[in-house]
Amino acid sequence: MTTETDRPxxxxxxxxxxxxxxxxxxxxxxxxVSRVLNDSPSIRPETLQRVRDAIDELGYRPNQAARxxxxxxxxxxxxxxxxxxxxxxxxxxxxxxTAAREAGYRLSIxxxxxxxxxxxxxxxxxxxxxxxEALIVIAPQVRxxxxxxxxxxxxxxxxxxxxxLNTSHSLWVDQVMGARIATRHLIELGHTEIMHISGPxxxxxxxxxxxxxxxxxxxxxxxxxxxxxxxxxxxxxxxAGLELLRYRDFTAVFAGNDQxxxxxxxxxxxxxxxxxxxxxxxxxxxxxxxxxxxxxxxxVRQNFAEIGRRAVALLLGELRGETEMSHDPVQPELVVxxxxxxxx
Amino acid sequence: MTTETDRPxxxxxxxxxxxxxxxxxxxxxxxxVSRVLNDSPSIRPETLQRVRDAIDELGYRPNQAARxxxxxxxxxxxxxxxxxxxxxxxxxxxxxxTAAREAGYRLSIxxxxxxxxxxxxxxxxxxxxxxxEALIVIAPQVRxxxxxxxxxxxxxxxxxxxxxLNTSHSLWVDQVMGARIATRHLIELGHTEIMHISGPxxxxxxxxxxxxxxxxxxxxxxxxxxxxxxxxxxxxxxxAGLELLRYRDFTAVFAGNDQxxxxxxxxxxxxxxxxxxxxxxxxxxxxxxxxxxxxxxxxVRQNFAEIGRRAVALLLGELRGETEMSHDPVQPELVVxxxxxxxx
DNA sequence: GGTCGCGATGTGTACGTTCACATCAGCGCC
DNA sequence: GGCGCTGATGTGAACGTACACATCGCGACC
Numbered sequence: 001m002t003t004e005t006d007r008p009x010x011x012x013x014x015x016x017x018x019x020x021x022x023x024x025x026x027x028x029x030x031x032x033v034s035r036v037l038n039d040s041p042s043i044r045p046e047t048l049q050r051v052r053d054a055i056d057e058l059g060y061r062p063n064q065a066a067r068x069x070x071x072x073x074x075x076x077x078x079x080x081x082x083x084x085x086x087x088x089x090x091x092x093x094x095x096x097x098t099a100a101r102e103a104g105y106r107l108s109i110x111x112x113x114x115x116x117x118x119x120x121x122x123x124x125x126x127x128x129x130x131x132x133e134a135l136i137v138i139a140p141q142v143r144x145x146x147x148x149x150x151x152x153x154x155x156x157x158x159x160x161x162x163x164x165l166n167t168s169h170s171l172w173v174d175q176v177m178g179a180r181i182a183t184r185h186l187i188e189l190g191h192t193e194i195m196h197i198s199g200p201x202x203x204x205x206x207x208x209x210x211x212x213x214x215x216x217x218x219x220x221x222x223x224x225x226x227x228x229x230x231x232x233x234x235x236x237x238x239x240a241g242l243e244l245l246r247y248r249d250f251t252a253v254f255a256g257n258d259q260x261x262x263x264x265x266x267x268x269x270x271x272x273x274x275x276x277x278x279x280x281x282x283x284x285x286x287x288x289x290x291x292x293x294x295x296x297x298x299x300v301r302q303n304f305a306e307i308g309r310r311a312v313a314l315l316l317g318e319l320r321g322e323t324e325m326s327h328d329p330v331q332p333e334l335v336v337x338x339x340x341x342x343x344x
Numbered sequence: 345m346t347t348e349t350d351r352p353x354x355x356x357x358x359x360x361x362x363x364x365x366x367x368x369x370x371x372x373x374x375x376x377v378s379r380v381l382n383d384s385p386s387i388r389p390e391t392l393q394r395v396r397d398a399i400d401e402l403g404y405r406p407n408q409a410a411r412x413x414x415x416x417x418x419x420x421x422x423x424x425x426x427x428x429x430x431x432x433x434x435x436x437x438x439x440x441x442t443a444a445r446e447a448g449y450r451l452s453i454x455x456x457x458x459x460x461x462x463x464x465x466x467x468x469x470x471x472x473x474x475x476x477e478a479l480i481v482i483a484p485q486v487r488x489x490x491x492x493x494x495x496x497x498x499x500x501x502x503x504x505x506x507x508x509l510n511t512s513h514s515l516w517v518d519q520v521m522g523a524r525i526a527t528r529h530l531i532e533l534g535h536t537e538i539m540h541i542s543g544p545x546x547x548x549x550x551x552x553x554x555x556x557x558x559x560x561x562x563x564x565x566x567x568x569x570x571x572x573x574x575x576x577x578x579x580x581x582x583x584a585g586l587e588l589l590r591y592r593d594f595t596a597v598f599a600g601n602d603q604x605x606x607x608x609x610x611x612x613x614x615x616x617x618x619x620x621x622x623x624x625x626x627x628x629x630x631x632x633x634x635x636x637x638x639x640x641x642x643x644v645r646q647n648f649a650e651i652g653r654r655a656v657a658l659l660l661g662e663l664r665g666e667t668e669m670s671h672d673p674v675q676p677e678l679v680v681x682x683x684x685x686x687x688x
Numbered sequence: 689g690g691t692c693g694c695g696a697t698g699t700g701t702a703c704g705t706t707c708a709c710a711t712c713a714g715c716g717c718c
Numbered sequence: 719g720g721c722g723c724t725g726a727t728g729t730g731a732a733c734g735t736a737c738a739c740a741t742c743g744c745g746a747c748c
Contacts, residue, residue: 016498018704029728034706042725059496061473065412066704070733074409085438094429097455106470109453111441126450129405152403154360234636259633266636289603292578292610294638362734373698378736386695410734414703 017058026054037062068131077315078132078155079109080123080148082139086232087258087287088304089138092160095308096136103316108132112139115202120147128154134315136160140203156318158311161204171311175205178300178332179212182254182282185298185334187220190343191252191280196227197240197264199256209256209284230256234263241267251279251343258283258290258299265293265339276341286335296337306330361402370398381406412475421659422476422499423453424467424492426483430576431631432648433482436504439652440480447660452476456483459546464491472498478659480504484547500662502655505548515655519549522644522676523556526598526626529642529678531564534687535596535624540571541584541608543600553600553628574600578607585611595623595687602627602634602643609637609683620685630679640681650674 019037023030028047035043036051043051054060068074077100081089097107108130112123120143127135135157137148145161159170186194196213199206210227217224228244230236237260244250245267255261261283268275275281275295283290286301307330363381367374372391379387380395387395398404412418421444425433441451452474456467464487471479479501481492489505503514530538540557543550554571561568572588574580581604588594589611599605605627612619619625619639627634627643634641651674 020704030705031707031728032726035727038706042727044726047726061469063413063475063704064473065409065418065475066733067706068409068733069407069413069704069735070706072733085434090429090434094455097453098457101455101457107453109441109451111438111445113442113445125405129408131407131409234633238636262633263636266638266640269638289578289606289633292582292607294610294613296610364734374735375698375737376696379697382736386697388696391696407734410703411736412703413705413733414735414737416703 016063017060018063019060021058022051022054022060025058026050072131074131074133075105076108076130076132077105077312078127078130078135079107080112080120080127080135080137080139080144081109082112082115082141082144088285088302089140089160091304092138092308092311095305096312099309099312103312105133105312105316112144115139115141115143117143117147120144121151124148124151124153133319136311136315140205142202142204142207145204156315158314160307160311171307171314172329173302173304173307173332174329175208175332176212176215177329178284178302179209179254180216181332181334182284182300183213183216184220185336185340186252186254186280186282187216187222189252189280189340192222192343193250194222194252194254195225195244195250197230197237197253197255197260198227199230199232199260201229206256213254225250230260232257232259234259234266236260237263238266240264242270245271245273248273252340253279253281255281255283258285258287258293258297261290261297261299261339262293265295265297269294275339277344280340280343282340291337293339295339298337298340299335301333301335303330303332360407361404362407363404365402366395366398366404369402370395416475418475418477419449420452420474420476421449421656422471422474422479423451424456424464424471424479424481424483424488425453426456426459426485426488432629432646433484433504435648436482436652436655439649440656443653443656447656449477449656449660456488459483459485459487461487461491464488465495468492468495468497477663480655480659484549486546486548486551489548500659502658504651504655515651515658516673517646517648517651517676518673519552519676520556520559521673522628522646523553523598524560525676525678526628526644527557527560528564529680529684530596530598530624530626531560531566533596533624533684536566536687537594538566538596538598539569539588539594541574541581541597541599541604542571543574543576543604545573550600557598569594574604576601576603578603578610580604581607582610584608586614589615589617592617592622596684597623597625599625599627602629602631602637602641605634605641605643605683606637609639609641613638619683621688624684624687626684634679635681637683639683642681642684643679645677645679647674647676 019033020030022033033051036048100107108127110123110127112119132155134155135153137159140161145159148159157169161170161172198210214224228240230240237255241264253264255264261281265275265281268279273279283297283299286299290297290299363377364374366377377395380392444451452471454467454471456463476499478499479497481503484505489503492503501513505514505516542554558568572584574584581599585608597608599608605625609619609625612623617623627641630643630645634643
């Protein structure tokens with residue numbers, strides 16, 4: 001656009017200046033310009049300055065496509081993700097972005113629209129055609145995980161997920177342990193009838209938290225009951241709460257995430273029940289708002305940013321040829337606030 | 345390549361198959377393969393099939409760098425953003441991603457680490473060197489906005505921001521109107537002493553909401569008082585609330601976003617005050633959790649996704665040469681819940 | 689029966705960069 | 719004074735693709 005009338009001769013798609021244009025202006029060969037761009041040591045200071053001036057004068061910007069083509073190094077890390085609206089993945093991505101940038105890498109993020117195999121494959125194809133050098137998969141659904149293992153990924157990759165099924169390529173927060181800690185906290189407060197509102201069944205993390213919950217209950221010889229399968233949203237927690245509270249055959253709830261815990265507490269209020277006096281609630285994630293819920297929520301904190309940073313460090317190490325890196329899970333941590341109390 | 349003897353099990357960097365490899369396998373010329381890739385109409389069905397088979401057999405993926413180099417079309421929309429952790433920008437990005445993908449475009453997202461001019465410039469340089477075809481700026485800070493206007497952006501672009509200062513390139517939710525609606529709601533409930541907890545001063549949206557607030561108060565001939573400058577976080581709302589509630593010289597609060605409203609309500613509880621009986625509170629954004637706060641929050645809903653979709657539509661239109669597109673602001677909407685009541 | 693048009697395919701070239709190698713001056717050295 | 723070395727610079731390839739153009743066979747047409 002910008003067909004401003006004051007501009008006489010329409011330049012119409014002026015070709016961006018290239019390395020030879022710079023060379024011409026600086027009075028050197030294009031190779032010398034290339035050397036300047038790549039910080040070659042053997043350049044006379046005077047020449048260096050001339051080239052730099054020419055670059056500024058023309059507003060020259062190196063063409064990444066050409067660079068990537070010839071070096072087959074895109075300096076790009078691909079991120080395959082399924083659900084970026086959630087707090088956890090989003091925080092991780094942020095950390096990944098920062099860490100990658102510091103190492104001179106950029107991110108190519110692709111959301112897959114569904115967890116169908118075809119959709120995953122097309123997302124991956126897309127990233128591969130960008131000549132990504134490494135891949136990070138933040139796809140908490142079981143299916144995605146399976147598909148990735150099935151598909152031939154030609155580059156170093158890690159999956160950010162919970163179970164540690166595939167330890168050689170995964171980086172994870174020990175969700176099972178987190179769930180156990182949360183459940184144990186409730187048990188230690190004297191609760192024996194504990195409900196679990198879980199995330200969607202096909203999410204690895206939901207599954208892991210459920211496992212941790214069930215195992216801890218089992219270890220304490222307490223009655224286990226079927227968890228409610230939710231969808232992570234506060235609304236689900238609310239409606240599930242309204243339903244569950246009609247029969248009050250439990251005194252504590254372990255929610256799969258903080259949002260569902262919030263919704264559940266809402267349902268408690270509407271049902272005339274006090275948290276934590278009548279019902280104790282533990283969440284998961286420790287989103288920044290959780291400290292200000294009514295009451296402030298006891299929850300399990302995960303260091304999403306740490307995971308993101310580690311993922312990048314791991315991949316960059318692998319690209320440099322370093323082999324052994326730590327794959328230890330990040331340990332979650334219980335944050336006790338006011339939504340849990342000793343059973344009355 | 346790299347036949348270094350010291351390295352034992354070289355991963356054997358096999359060159360990825362290219363268009364000529366496919367051509368050889370299919371027994372056609374590379375140009376025919378290119379035609380298949382670009383959906384050229386004049387290909388014999390039989391030839392088409394042979395080429396497709398060859399592609400599958402070799403696992404061929406077109407090299408985007410080469411493509412971008414020769415066409416100077418990267419099929420990429422750049423997104424320059426400052427704060428993706430916030431709900432609004434994140435929701436918009438999600439919508440942008442979806443809309444872009446549907447149009448066959450991808451996103452290149454760059455976070456700027458600070459609002460320094462140099463940082464903005466380097467972010468923009470970075471995007472430009474990716475040969476982006478269009479640019480979306482989600483940078484709510486005034487400074488970013490200024491810098492973008494200053495810098496020569498060589499491609500169609502829009503900024504997603506609040507004031508409409510630069511209507512030819514901006515796409516916005518009418519934040520001033522949103523703030524007026526929120527404030528008017530409080531006034532209509534009989535409140536005359538209204539506080540405003542604002543966002544950071546350098547955010548355009550914070551400024552716009554503050555303006556709307558002040559204007560509405562002015563129109564109603566009510567006393568205006570200096571807004572508190574916050575940082576969008578629930579914690580700030582909480583601590584500001586504790587401080588403000590020591591003098592109870594107001595009966596209503598308009599918070600710059602839902603998080604700060606949440607924190608403020610927390611402070612009310614701790615101060616023994618009831619929302620909405622003692623203090624009415626209105627938030628801004630309508631994050632999904634707001635409906636489950638205690639009490640459910642009256643707030644102003646913004647359609648972030650709509651903004652994202654529109655941004656993409658606008659840019660794609662411009663790329664196609666269409667000139668006139670709607671730049672009308674998206675109208676925000678008051679959602680009345682239970683955090684506001686008639687002044688007692 | 690030659691010309692034309694058209695559908696299907698092949699050949700050259702350019703895109704902007706980096707890499708390997710070539711060149712060239714200047715210097716110290718025996 | 720010829721030799722080799724080194725630092726600074728230049729030249730000729732590639733990289734993988736798309737575009738413009740050329741080619742070729744074939745049926746239609748006057």
